[in-house]
Amino acid sequence: MSSEDAALEALVVLGEPVRRGLYRYVAGTPGDVGRDAAAEAVGISRSLAAFHLDKLVEAGLLEVDFRRLSGRSGPGAGRPAKMYRRARNEVAVSVPPRAYDAAGHLLAEVVERAGLDGELQAAARAAGEAEGGTVDGEAEPFEVLRARGYEPFWDGRTLRLNNCPFHALAEQFPALVCGMNLAGIEGLLAGLTCGQDWKASMDPLPQGCCVSLEVADATDAAAEEL
CATH class of the missing domain: 1.10.10.10 (Winged helix-like DNA-binding domain superfamily/Winged helix DNA-binding domain)
Structure with missing residues (x-):
């Protein structure tokens, strides 16, 4: 088959x-x-x-x-x-067949070789913020991230992500793709009405996404104002 x-x-x-x-x-x-x-x-x-x-x-x-x-x-x-x-394998189908994964791999390889990590993260942050600005003002990060394929779940006070939408590329270009992912989520939070109450950080799961989120406490908020 x-x-x-x-x-x-x-x-x-x-x-x-x-x-x-x-x-x-x-x-x-x-x-x-x-x-x-x-x-x-x-x-x-x-x-x-x-x-x-x-x-x-x-x-x-x-x-x-x-x-x-x-x-x-x-x-x-x-x-x-x-x-x-x-299952660890991914299932994807398009009619007619397309090869976006091959194009994504090629683009990631070029960006990594050219050392354009910073530019990629800036673009991801800007895209995330623009997307967050289009979301209903009452939406919480949990629902927004779930709608984007992250499968969030609570681990105590930490919101972890059971799935990485960029898993295939992240396995081949971990530093590049995980940095892009973090920047994109940071941008998304910046665009959400309640996003200022949250912070995202690099905190990889053994099987899952490299980013976790927490509600920013008063100390974090004061530090950001300074």
């Missing part, structure tokens, strides 16, 4: 509303997800969730691991639970 056919089949699988809901829940949850939690999240039975989750695995959209949730091992520890997480 060609990569294009596989991507189209994955889209067909996601056309079913229950599977789409399960995929969004698993993909947006940090760490692995069990059948019970997935079933509860979308309001279906465990057996039905298991059926649809396994269909998502067959389509290459989810990956599976087995783990004893009790933490015990040996006789009497029970059977390992089937745990799901978003």
Whole structure:
């Protein structure tokens, strides 16, 4: 099966509303997800969730691991639970086929070789601020970032991003792309009505985005005024 056919089949699988809901829940949850939690999240039975989750695995959209949730091992520890997480591979399709990834790789390579990191970050910050200015004034960063493919989640007081929309390029050009990403998010915050209450910093997740956000406290605000 060609990569294009596989991507189209994955889209067909996601056309079913229950599977789409399960995929969004698993993909947006940090760490692995069990059948019970997935079933509860979308309001279906465990057996039905298991059926649809396994269909998502067959389509290459989810990956599976087995783990004893009790933490015990040996006789009497029970059977390992089937745990799901978003697949590491990316699924993209365009009709007719396009090669934007190849163009992006070439452009990133040229920018890196030319040492234009600063110019790229300035452009990303300006674009982010312009985009933030078009957002509804009541919108919070959580909703704005989620709409842009970042999959935010709270880790205590820190807002982390479970997904990097630039993952493929970031793996090949980490310093260049992560710097651009941080600058873009900083610009986005500057353009949002409530953005001055937040700060973004480089804080990579093992599997996820390189940027995290926190609500700026009074000390940070005073320091910025100085």
